[in-house]
Amino acid sequence: MAVDNASITEVVLGGTRGGPDVKTLREDKWWKLPLVTVLGLSAFVVYATWAAVWGDSNFFYLPHNIISPFYSPCLAHACKAAGDTGSPVFDWWRLSPALIILVFPLGFRMTCYYYRKAYYRSFWRAPVACAVQDARPGYTGETRAPLIIQNIHRYFFYAGLVFNVLLTIDAVQGFIWPTLHHQLVHGQYVTQSGGFGMSVGSLVLCVNATLLWIYSLSCHACRHLCGGQIRSFSKHPIRHKLWKFVTPLNARHMTFAWCSLFFVAFTDLYVRLVASGTITDFKIF
Amino acid sequence: MADVTMRIWRGDDKGGQLVDYRIEGNEGEVVLDVIHRLQATQAPDLACRWNCKAGKCGSCSAEINGMPRLMCMTRMDQLPAGPVTVTPMRTFPIIKDLVTDVSFNFEMAKRVPAFNPPPAPEGGYRMAQVDVERGQEFRKCIECFLCQNVCHVIRDHEDNKAHYAGPRFFIRYAELEMHPLDTNDRRELVRERMGLGLCNITKCCTEVCPEHIKITDNAIIPLKERAVDAHYDPVAWLGRKITGRKKRSADEAAALRP
Ligand code: SF4
Ligand code: SF4
Ligand code: FES
Numbered sequence: 135m136a137v138d139n140a141s142i143t144e145v146v147l148g149g150t151r152g153g154p155d156v157k158t159l160r161e162d163k164w165w166k167l168p169l170v171t172v173l174g175l176s177a178f179v180v181y182a183t184w185a186a187v188w189g190d191s192n193f194f195y196l197p198h199n200i201i202s203p204f205y206s207p208c209l210a211h212a213c214k215a216a217g218d219t220g221s222p223v224f225d226w227w228r229l230s231p232a233l234i235i236l237v238f239p240l241g242f243r244m245t246c247y248y249y250r251k252a253y254y255r256s257f258w259r260a261p262v263a264c265a266v267q268d269a270r271p272g273y274t275g276e277t278r279a280p281l282i283i284q285n286i287h288r289y290f291f292y293a294g295l296v297f298n299v300l301l302t303i304d305a306v307q308g309f310i311w312p313t314l315h316h317q318l319v320h321g322q323y324v325t326q327s328g329g330f331g332m333s334v335g336s337l338v339l340c341v342n343a344t345l346l347w348i349y350s351l352s353c354h355a356c357r358h359l360c361g362g363q364i365r366s367f368s369k370h371p372i373r374h375k376l377w378k379f380v381t382p383l384n385a386r387h388m389t390f391a392w393c394s395l396f397f398v399a400f401t402d403l404y405v406r407l408v409a410s411g412t413i414t415d416f417k418i419f
Numbered sequence: 420m421a422d423v424t425m426r427i428w429r430g431d432d433k434g435g436q437l438v439d440y441r442i443e444g445n446e447g448e449v450v451l452d453v454i455h456r457l458q459a460t461q462a463p464d465l466a467c468r469w470n471c472k473a474g475k476c477g478s479c480s481a482e483i484n485g486m487p488r489l490m491c492m493t494r495m496d497q498l499p500a501g502p503v504t505v506t507p508m509r510t511f512p513i514i515k516d517l518v519t520d521v522s523f524n525f526e527m528a529k530r531v532p533a534f535n536p537p538p539a540p541e542g543g544y545r546m547a548q549v550d551v552e553r554g555q556e557f558r559k560c561i562e563c564f565l566c567q568n569v570c571h572v573i574r575d576h577e578d579n580k581a582h583y584a585g586p587r588f589f590i591r592y593a594e595l596e597m598h599p600l601d602t603n604d605r606r607e608l609v610r611e612r613m614g615l616g617l618c619n620i621t622k623c624c625t626e627v628c629p630e631h632i633k634i635t636d637n638a639i640i641p642l643k644e645r646a647v648d649a650h651y652d653p654v655a656w657l658g659r660k661i662t663g664r665k666k667r668s669a670d671e672a673a674a675l676r677p
């Protein structure tokens with residue numbers, strides 16, 4: 135239908151609204167979900183901060199070659215001390231090695247469309263739940279700094295892919311054990327003939343890498359780049375196939391976001407407990 | 420079923436209040452049935468808008484126990500025990516009782532530059548089935564405007580109405596941008612003038628949509644990613660420079676109203 139430009143009029147602002155003047159009329163437990171989100175995210179942030187800043191020992195268990203995902207790739211001076219390779223470029227870095235790399239996974243999650251929803255709702259309370267009034271009077275959304283930076287998300291997605299490759303390599307290396315002759319590993323002398331081995335730890339690293347891949351593949355930016363951005367699927371059959379492959383994953387992005395988040399922390403904890411000698415990494419063969 | 424208490428907002432632009440009515444309820448009824456019985460018995464002057472009573476016309480939008488819903492699709496027996504609160508949509512100016520003035524939405528509809536196909540080739544236009552299917556979800560919209568109503572961008576911040584299309588029209592923009600025969604490029608228009616950046620993807624529109632359209636995942640986020648292509652991504656910018664491909668400015672896109 136043709137619309138004559140002259141028929142477009144200014145929107146009239148400030149009409150009187152109906153209904154009672156209250157924050158919300160909802161009486162169901164709308165605060166439950168944001169509360170659970172706050173608790174879940176806070177728990178992760180507290181644990182991750184501790185693990186990254188103060189946990190710079192026990193992030194690597196040499197006999198089974200398993201490394202915490204928070205510390206991979208391990209670049210700083212502390213890595214060599216732990217028995218990992220380290221990198222000459224970052225040898226001067228005396229703080230926790232995790233701090234060099236953590237900005238990428240952190241940035242990836244912070245700019246993720248799902249986490250944005252989660253923290254805008256639960257922490258910023260804009261809105262804390264549907265049909266519940268925003269906590270603050272002014273609102274500009276993601277139109278200006280600092281939140282306009284969310285548009286960078288696809289670059290963190292690319293960086294995330296690099297990390298997924300590195301963590302996959304770590305997972306593979308968790309099956310390749312070094313030969314040790316009476317070597318001191320966290321207060322214990324270990325002797326083993328190296329080669330192919332499998333422990334619970336190697337499997338934990340595998341699950342972790344898999345979950346991170348699924349989380350990345352279900353990303354909205356990924357879906358867009360695979361094929362979402364094209365106008366005509368029929369003219370781009372391969373990209374259409376890719377899009378069709380990631381779309382069902384994308385529909386479960388929230389689930390994968392939580393599973394992978396939880397499992398990354400769990401993997402770190404597991405490696406720590408093993409490396410510190412608190413638990414034994416059960417050897418399968 | 421026993422009697423029920425309906426707590427209904429009565430009033431107009433000069434003010435109003437919640438009024439309790441005790442009234443008979445029957446098995447299998449929806450909220451709109453009880454409202455109709457109220458009109459027939461105790462409150463003949465109660466204003467409410469409805470047409471189909473089948474969830475297809477989008478007229479009977481209101482807020483039931485504080486949640487935006489269609490009155491004709493909300494069963495009484497699925498609401499918790501106790502009084503049932505029915506109030507008009509909060510975001511639009513009140514006319515009377517449960518009836519609001521939704522013309523904001525029609526103003527925003529007029530601003531959408533319409534479908535703009537190339538001249539028809541010999542034998543007419545052709546479209547492949549996969550391309551037809553892609554937009555079908557968006558065509559289910561019944562224009563109930565519950566999504567517009569729940570969206571906090573305008574529900575809680577009146578001033579944003581001047582420059583915000585809202586979720587219902589984001590799905591329209593998305594549908595057009597995903598149409599293989601459309602030749603316009605509205606990406607800068609939605610970003611600059613239609614308030615795409617105001618949406619913070621908190622998904623309330625998706626939660627209330629009676630047609631279960633995945634508004635945020637399938638329309639708004641794809642539009643945001645398109646805005647990144649057109650405006651924020653430096654590599655895409657470089658690509659345009661090298662290939663000489665152009666994007667349309669907001670003005671150019673808006674001017675293409677056939
Ligand atoms: S997702 Fe965006 S458009 Fe939908 S209700 Fe939330 S802010 Fe509004
Ligand atoms: S998108 Fe859904 S909620 Fe919004 S107007 Fe259409 S049918 Fe209603
Ligand atoms: S990782 Fe969540 S949307 Fe990209």
Ligand code: FES
Pocket residue numbers: 469470471472473474475476477478479480489490491492
């Ligand atoms: S009366 Fe038509 S949708 Fe409710």
